[in-house]
Amino acid sequence: MKEKTVFYLFILMMLCSSCKDKKTYVVEGQIEGVENSLIALVTYVGDDIRIDSVYAEDGKFTYTSSFYDTISPIEINMKQGDVWITAWVKNGEKIKISGNVDNPELVEIKGNEVNELLTKFRQNNKKIIEEKNDLEDKIKCLQTAENDSGYLITSESYFSQKNALEQSLMIKAS
Numbered sequence: 001m002k003e004k005t006v007f008y009l010f011i012l013m014m015l016c017s018s019c020k021d022k023k024t025y026v027v028e029g030q031i032e033g034v035e036n037s038l039i040a041l042v043t044y045v046g047d048d049i050r051i052d053s054v055y056a057e058d059g060k061f062t063y064t065s066s067f068y069d070t071i072s073p074i075e076i077n078m079k080q081g082d083v084w085i086t087a088w089v090k091n092g093e094k095i096k097i098s099g100n101v102d103n104p105e106l107v108e109i110k111g112n113e114v115n116e117l118l119t120k121f122r123q124n125n126k127k128i129i130e131e132k133n134d135l136e137d138k139i140k141c142l143q144t145a146e147n148d149s150g151y152l153i154t155s156e157s158y159f160s161q162k163n164a165l166e167q168s169l170m171i172k173a174s
Contacts, residue, residue, distance in 0.1 A: 024066040025089045027074065031059045033101035034078045042075040043067050066091060071114060078104075088114040105129050125172055132165040 027041070034056045041052045045067050054061045056078075071090045078084065078101050087095050087109045095115060099107030106122055106129060109115040122129060139158050 023091055024064050025091050026094045027061075027063045027076070027087060027089065027097065028094065029056070029059075029061045029063075029076070029097040031056065031061075031078065031097065031099060031101050031107070034059050037078070039063075040077040040081065041065075042077065044073070071112065085109070088112060088118075103130075103133065105133065121173065125169060128165050128168055128172075132162055132169075135162040135165070 029039075036055070036057055038053045039056050039061055041054065041063055043050045043052075043065065050067070052063065052065065054063045067089075069091055071088050073086050074089050076085050076087060076097070083101050083104050085097070085104045085107050087097060089095055090112065093111050095109060095111035097107060097109050106126060108119045108123075110119065135158050139162070142158070
């Protein structure tokens with residue numbers, strides 16, 4: 001009889017431990033280029049801003065929190081805040097993030113309908129996003145050259161090309 005009771009207690013414990021916690025959400029990430037560093041996670045609760053951090057080891061991190069009963073944004077800042085992405089979270093969900101820190105707009109975020117739709121949009125418009133990112137890199141290089149050399153290098157054509165690509169993305173999004 002004692003063995004049977006222990007067996008049922010064991011089964012009950014297994015069932016309870018496998019239940020999904022509806023009061024928390026989990027964000028799991030695998031981001032190339034974020035080797036061993038801190039990642040800041042910014043959440044907005046009403047008028048309050050909460051900043052947490054997790055340590056990414058070899059680009060992998062896990063964050064668990066319990067803020068949102070409705071779907072809400074969480075900002076994930078990497079490389080001392082120079083690079084960030086936004087994921088949409090809700091209590092009871094597990095969000096998975098993967099990609100490269102050098103292409104934050106192409107990071108895949110999965111785990112609910114909003115993240116899936118945004119990821120699909122980015123994948124469908126990958127070529128435009130890559131072109132825009134290349135132009136942004138060229139603009140940064142020209143601005144650095146301008147600052148270092150002291151003479152003005154015009155980047156107007158790059159700005160106009162970048163603006164055209166951004167307009168194209170806006171039209172596709174609407």
